[in-house]
Amino acid sequence: MDNRAILSRLHYEIIHGLIESGTCPSNTELANRMSISLIAIEELLRSLSDIHGVVLHPHASRPWVVHPFSLTPTVNWIEGTRTSWWAPCVWCALGVANLVGGEVRIHTRFGAEGEILTVPVIDGTPVGLDEIVVHFAIPPARAWDNVHEHCSLVLPFRSLEQIEGWCSRHGITFGQSVPLPQVARLAKHWYGFHGDPGWHKWTVSEAQEIFHRAGLQSEFWNLDPKPGEF
Numbered sequence: 640m641d642n643r644a645i646l647s648r649l650h651y652e653i654i655h656g657l658i659e660s661g662t663c664p665s666n667t668e669l670a671n672r673m674s675i676s677l678i679a680i681e682e683l684l685r686s687l688s689d690i691h692g693v694v695l696h697p698h699a700s701r702p703w704v705v706h707p708f709s710l711t712p713t714v715n716w717i718e719g720t721r722t723s724w725w726a727p728c729v730w731c732a733l734g735v736a737n738l739v740g741g742e743v744r745i746h747t748r749f750g751a752e753g754e755i756l757t758v759p760v761i762d763g764t765p766v767g768l769d770e771i772v773v774h775f776a777i778p779p780a781r782a783w784d785n786v787h788e789h790c791s792l793v794l795p796f797r798s799l800e801q802i803e804g805w806c807s808r809h810g811i812t813f814g815q816s817v818p819l820p821q822v823a824r825l826a827k828h829w830y831g832f833h834g835d836p837g838w839h840k841w842t843v844s845e846a847q848e849i850f851h852r853a854g855l856q857s858e859f860w861n862l863d864p865k866p867g868e869f
Contacts, residue, residue, distance in 0.1 A: 815857065
């Protein structure tokens with residue numbers, strides 16, 4: 640089995656553990672499932688991190704974020720019938736909803752502030768709430784400069800005017816607002832493949848094509864054309 644296939648298998652085991660139980664398998668559990676040593680799992684996790692397939696804790700070879708899942712609490716909580724999950728942002732939360740399927744509810748807050756927003760979702764598609772917009776503050780070409788900051792700033796709002804007031808109040812540059820149903824389509828295209836055994840990390844050109852397929856074609860969504868993974 641080549642290295643890419645091994646990384647795909649590791650990613651698959653992590654994602655399916657999260658889907659089934661709401662928690663990430665431990666490194667020991669992953670080593671047992673893949674019949675390799677704990678040291679080998681840690682090396683593979685670092686390799687997976689190198690291609691942005693997982694975000695590790697700063698000082699340990701242990702998953703922290705496995706997009707679209709967050710392994711620690713966030714403002715975005717997805718409530719399923721059997722278990723629940725956290726997500727780094729609304730885009731990711733819709734990705735979780737797509738991966739787990741069925742009926743879920745996304746609980747979040749407008750602008751990560753006081754007003755609660757609950758989004759009913761069926762098989763990845765929000766039910767109603769077409770008027771909600773999602774603000775992306777940081778262009779995706781810069782997402783991996785600090786992926787935690789990027790995700791934390793993908794937030795829902797009631798209107799463009801609410802976004803503008805929020806940006807002014809917090810000293811954050813206005814980026815792009817995208818209707819919630821369009822973000823759900825982006826999540827389907829982006830994360831629909833993440834639970835497959837043959838998963839691979841999107842290349843930059845594949846990521847660009849997904850943005851275009853979701854109707855995101857302004858300069859804000861342009862990626863630097865270069866080889867390798869996004």
